[in-house]
Amino acid sequence: MKDAVELLPGAFYVPLTRLADARGSFVKTHAVSALARMGLRFELREEFYSVSHQDVIRGMHFQRPPHDHDKIVYCPQGRVLDVLLDLRRGAGFGRAMGVTLDAHDPAIIFIPRGVAHGFKALEDDTLMVYKTSSEHAPTHDAGIRWDSFGFDWKCAAPVMSERDRGHAALKDFDTPF
Numbered sequence: 001m002k003d004a005v006e007l008l009p010g011a012f013y014v015p016l017t018r019l020a021d022a023r024g025s026f027v028k029t030h031a032v033s034a035l036a037r038m039g040l041r042f043e044l045r046e047e048f049y050s051v052s053h054q055d056v057i058r059g060m061h062f063q064r065p066p067h068d069h070d071k072i073v074y075c076p077q078g079r080v081l082d083v084l085l086d087l088r089r090g091a092g093f094g095r096a097m098g099v100t101l102d103a104h105d106p107a108i109i110f111i112p113r114g115v116a117h118g119f120k121a122l123e124d125d126t127l128m129v130y131k132t133s134s135e136h137a138p139t140h141d142a143g144i145r146w147d148s149f150g151f152d153w154k155c156a157a158p159v160m161s162e163r164d165r166g167h168a169a170l171k172d173f174d175t176p177f
Contacts, residue, residue, distance in 0.1 A: 004038055007097045008086050010112035012038065016074075018106050027106045029074055030131065040110060042070055042133055049129045052078075052121035057158040058128075059118015060085050060144040060167070065176050067137035071111040071130060073119075075101035078126025080119040085149055085170070088114040088177045094170055096151045103127075114177030116144050118164075120153050143167035 004012040014034075019026045035042050050058060060083065063069055073082065079102045086092045100122070101107060111117050119128060146153065146160070148169035 007099060007109070008084055008095060008115060009092060011084055011097075011115055012040075012110045013099055014038075014108045014110065016106040016108060027076075029106075029108060029129075030072070035110070042072065042110070042131075044131050044133070045069070046132045046135045047130065049127055052126050052128070053159065054121055054124050054126075055155055055157065055159055056121045057118065057146050057153060057155065057160050057164070059083060059146055059164065060116035061118060062087065062114075062116045062142055063134065063137060064140040064142050067134050067140040068113040068177070069132045069134035070113055071117060071132050072108050073101070073111065073117065073128060073130050074106065074108045075103055076106070076127055076129060077103050078124070079103065079122040080126055080128060081122060081153070082109055082119045083117070083151060083153075084109070084111060085116040085118075085144060085151075086114070087116055087144070087173070087175050089175055093175065094149060096149055098151065114175075118146060120155055120158065144173060145169050
């Protein structure tokens with residue numbers, strides 16, 4: 001793992017090393033020791049992935065305490081505009097940040113508890129992998145409506161689930177973080 005860039009307090013974009021030769025390529029996406037050198041502890045409890053078409057927006061997702069979690073995401077196929085939204089009390093509340101994840105330029109994003117996550121697929125058949133430090137708890141699953149916090153997704157007609165369209169607006173959200 002190369003030098004990390006802090007996107008929001010405690011949230012990091014970490015470029016990865018890609019080794020390539022005539023056979024293809026190889027990328028290490030997780031190393032406890034590399035995270036520890038950054039001062040991060042992450043214990044994997046669940047891993048899943050999604051495949052999305054271009055202009056699909058998924059988010060902005062998080063879990064409420066006591067099932068809140070740290071999350072690591074990466075894009076091994078395609079490209080996404082990955083978006084973070086700080087839901088933690090304090091001066092950073094409501095601050096959003098977006099960064100492109102591209103399978104050809106591998107990186108992970110470490111997302112701490114209290115930061116909502118979402119993305120827009122920039123290509124068809126985009127694959128996103130998520131690693132979380134707690135298992136999914138449907139009763140604590142939550143989200144913020146994608147268009148309620150002033151972020152420009154650059155997408156006139158997003159493809160979204162009804163669930164994601166129905167999340168509360170940021171202005172109506174009482175943060176537990």
